[in-house]
Amino acid sequence: MEAAHAHNGHGHGAHGHHYSGLMRWITTTNHKDIGTLYLFFALTMFFVGGLLALMLRAELFEPGLQFWRPEFFNQLTTMHGLIMVFGAIMPAFVGFANWQVPMMIGAPDMAFARMNNWSFWLLPVGAILLVASFFVPGGATAAGWTIYAPLSTQMGPGMDLAIFALHIMGASSIMGSINIITTILNMRAPGMALMKMPLFVWTWLITAYLLIAVMPVLAGAVTMVLTDRHFGTNFFNAAGGGDPVLFQHVFWFFGHPEVYIMILPGFGIVSQIVPTFARKPLFGYSSMVYATASIAILSFIVWAHHMFTVGMPAVAQLFFMYATMLIAVPTGVKVFNWIATMWKGSLTFETPMLFACGFIFVFSMGGFTGLVLAITPVDIQLQDTYYVVAHFHYVLVAGSLFALFGGTYYWLPKWIGRMYDETLGKWHFWLSMIFFNITFFPMHFTGLAGLPRRVPDYNMQFADFNMISTIGAFGFGLAQLIFVYVLVKAIRGAGEKVSDKVWEGADGLEWTLPSPPPYHTFETPPLVK
Amino acid sequence: MVSQQSQTNQQTLVKLLLVAVLMFGFGFAMVPFYRALCDALGLNSVVKPDAVANTQVDAGRLLTVEFDTNLRSDLPWTFTAVEKSVRIHPGALTQVTFEIRNRSDRPVTGQAIPSFGPQLAGRYFKKLDCFCFTQQTLAPGEARRMPVVFVVEPGLPQDVNTVTLSYTFFEVEGKNGKDG
Numbered sequence: 001m002e003a004a005h006a007h008n009g010h011g012h013g014a015h016g017h018h019y020s021g022l023m024r025w026i027t028t029t030n031h032k033d034i035g036t037l038y039l040f041f042a043l044t045m046f047f048v049g050g051l052l053a054l055m056l057r058a059e060l061f062e063p064g065l066q067f068w069r070p071e072f073f074n075q076l077t078t079m080h081g082l083i084m085v086f087g088a089i090m091p092a093f094v095g096f097a098n099w100q101v102p103m104m105i106g107a108p109d110m111a112f113a114r115m116n117n118w119s120f121w122l123l124p125v126g127a128i129l130l131v132a133s134f135f136v137p138g139g140a141t142a143a144g145w146t147i148y149a150p151l152s153t154q155m156g157p158g159m160d161l162a163i164f165a166l167h168i169m170g171a172s173s174i175m176g177s178i179n180i181i182t183t184i185l186n187m188r189a190p191g192m193a194l195m196k197m198p199l200f201v202w203t204w205l206i207t208a209y210l211l212i213a214v215m216p217v218l219a220g221a222v223t224m225v226l227t228d229r230h231f232g233t234n235f236f237n238a239a240g241g242g243d244p245v246l247f248q249h250v251f252w253f254f255g256h257p258e259v260y261i262m263i264l265p266g267f268g269i270v271s272q273i274v275p276t277f278a279r280k281p282l283f284g285y286s287s288m289v290y291a292t293a294s295i296a297i298l299s300f301i302v303w304a305h306h307m308f309t310v311g312m313p314a315v316a317q318l319f320f321m322y323a324t325m326l327i328a329v330p331t332g333v334k335v336f337n338w339i340a341t342m343w344k345g346s347l348t349f350e351t352p353m354l355f356a357c358g359f360i361f362v363f364s365m366g367g368f369t370g371l372v373l374a375i376t377p378v379d380i381q382l383q384d385t386y387y388v389v390a391h392f393h394y395v396l397v398a399g400s401l402f403a404l405f406g407g408t409y410y411w412l413p414k415w416i417g418r419m420y421d422e423t424l425g426k427w428h429f430w431l432s433m434i435f436f437n438i439t440f441f442p443m444h445f446t447g448l449a450g451l452p453r454r455v456p457d458y459n460m461q462f463a464d465f466n467m468i469s470t471i472g473a474f475g476f477g478l479a480q481l482i483f484v485y486v487l488v489k490a491i492r493g494a495g496e497k498v499s500d501k502v503w504e505g506a507d508g509l510e511w512t513l514p515s516p517p518p519y520h521t522f523e524t525p526p527l528v529k
Numbered sequence: 530m531v532s533q534q535s536q537t538n539q540q541t542l543v544k545l546l547l548v549a550v551l552m553f554g555f556g557f558a559m560v561p562f563y564r565a566l567c568d569a570l571g572l573n574s575v576v577k578p579d580a581v582a583n584t585q586v587d588a589g590r591l592l593t594v595e596f597d598t599n600l601r602s603d604l605p606w607t608f609t610a611v612e613k614s615v616r617i618h619p620g621a622l623t624q625v626t627f628e629i630r631n632r633s634d635r636p637v638t639g640q641a642i643p644s645f646g647p648q649l650a651g652r653y654f655k656k657l658d659c660f661c662f663t664q665q666t667l668a669p670g671e672a673r674r675m676p677v678v679f680v681v682e683p684g685l686p687q688d689v690n691t692v693t694l695s696y697t698f699f700e701v702e703g704k705n706g707k708d709g
Contacts, residue, residue, distance in 0.1 A: 111538045111541075112538065112542065174549050178541075178546065178549075181541065181545060182538050182541040185541060186537050186538050187538075212545055212548050212549050213548065213552050215549070216549045216550070216551075216553035216555075216556065217553070217556040217559075219556070220553050220554075220556025221556060224556075224557070224560075232702050234701075234702075237699070237702075238640075238642050238699065239698075239700065240640065240699075240701050240702070241640070243563070246559070246560065246563050249559065249563060250556055250559050250560075253556075254556075311572070312572075313570055
């Protein structure tokens, strides 16, 4: 007991006496508090990014320019992407890791509690820099979330703010990842062998390694942009012997692992939910682990499929095409394992399971369009069209976001000790699912017909489909208010009290704790058999 | 036991930080690696002399080569092609002249980057000599006439009758004491 206490080191001092009110949250080193902070931060940024998306869709409701100047439209697309990726999806998954990883492996807290506090509180700073960049001369960066040179080497001070925001958020991610890896490697309860870890922990372990490997590369890329802008270097400046295409290589070396960073923990969450509601153990546990690891390793050798049109040799195009298609194998293993887990299970469809099934269904569709785009000649035709937009929203919204929703409904009763409103949860799922498809399914058609992305105006022929997309987008946005209502209602204690196990079929250390779990848990490590 | 846990954690922290620092370095290491790879694969060779394999002149075919000159807006030069266009036979060695003048009162260094219309013509357009192979530095008010020697290979697809060679001069910042 004493031992478990003290090894929190300096972190322990902070919870000797509790601050109350705001100071509690600013100074907290408790993994549950920090998890909560991450999740609320992510939710806030989700609505900021969502608002930007609705501003985009409003402009695209009809052809012609209605609301925004084209420059501002480009700022909206850019900031929507940056905020959703770095402000909403990634912090949300880190929030889940903070709450769940220590509880799932039987650790008392994260390995470096003080650093954990730091890695969270850097995020609002980065977010403020990003949002503030709308108000500097020239506005926010409009180079797209990929901030390709030479656009990004030319823009106004908004670009500099975005670069600093990326530096800060990258530092936050790296610290968070170091914490997660150290916790998982060194602080598992006795008997919790690596191959006994819940899959959510496995996926986060692998994701954290990806983050440590690629966030520094992004930091390097944006640093090069910064020195090109202000200090006379010529990394990407063709006139000085640099090459803008080099930026794309460096960026996507980060960018492709990054897209798996945003989906692997989602796989982990779904792999926790499906067995619970199928009341069967996960089918093919070890193959799930190996599939996750293969996806992570393959993610380092496929980056150039984002840039088939830069004029690379045919042999390179073929390599990146086949390597990309190879990823379908481990991903397929995962999808089939989930389905096999459901096979002959006694299934019930509570909200978390609905989101998990929705995830499997819609994510697979996004996976298939990804395979279509992996084919070089097809990609050359479709690059920078709405087909690509449809593809990555199918994997990111219906993939990562639905997994996050599912995870929230799954673990929220554990976190707060009370059940959420199941009826409203189901409404949230079905409305999200329907409006998501109304928004993004037509984009496949407009993309195939050649509608370019990131343009505020379009030809009359695309008017109907764009109108449908916009209606869907507003419906999707409104459906998310149900989620907020469900959260508020549950947190204020409206639901009935739940048992420790919450879900009949749930399995894992976190379900052995009371609901809600006490502030400090597993100070004496549990014994895992 | 107690300090052992935190010591193990510290060791893991140091190792992982090292990985992060190495990967930061790796990002920068991609720059020379990319250049070496492009050289090895013959990519990005627009500002290097080309080797001409076949100088057989196709006298039966006439081709218009147009010249276009551009300045990135912040470069205080004038840049003109002495010949606006030439009519040539594919395979024939041709020389044309361009002129640059520095309109400012400071020395300025520029680098020209060629591009071709239609794009595929670039593959058949071989430059033996070009001012774009080096950076050009002009003293205040200085003017310079510069040759371009080229061959358009006869393999150029038959449906291409006009090739536009477009040069854009970019200022090389950080030279001549002007900060970036």
